[in-house]
Amino acid sequence: MANRKGVFIGAYVPNELKESLRRRAAAEHRTLSQEITRILTEAIHGRNLPAGSIDRRTPNSPSRRRGSDPFPRRRRDDLPYAPAEGKRGEDR
Numbered sequence: 001m002a003n004r005k006g007v008f009i010g011a012y013v014p015n016e017l018k019e020s021l022r023r024r025a026a027a028e029h030r031t032l033s034q035e036i037t038r039i040l041t042e043a044i045h046g047r048n049l050p051a052g053s054i055d056r057r058t059p060n061s062p063s064r065r066r067g068s069d070p071f072p073r074r075r076r077d078d079l080p081y082a083p084a085e086g087k088r089g090e091d092r
Contacts, residue, residue: 006037 018032025035042048 021035021039022032025032028035030038
């Protein structure tokens with residue numbers, strides 16, 4: 001007998017649903033049990049992000065910085081803006 005991690009959950013489902021799940025699992029190189037576990041996990045905990053991604057935003061977070069910052073977008077300690085026209089030629 002295989003060493004199982006978890007508990008058995010039994011459910012009666014239509015045969016066409018089982019076959020659809022089996023085909024999807026095979027297409028993603030998973031077992032039927034792994035595919036059902038993935039679907040249940042996403043249903044309860046939400047979708048997983050792609051590998052390497054970190055979700056730092058909360059569902060009610062404000063819009064991204066560029067949309068909410070007042071113009072001009074400069075930090076307090078930045079040097080003031082000086083146009084480069086004419087100055088480059090005069091300096092040399």
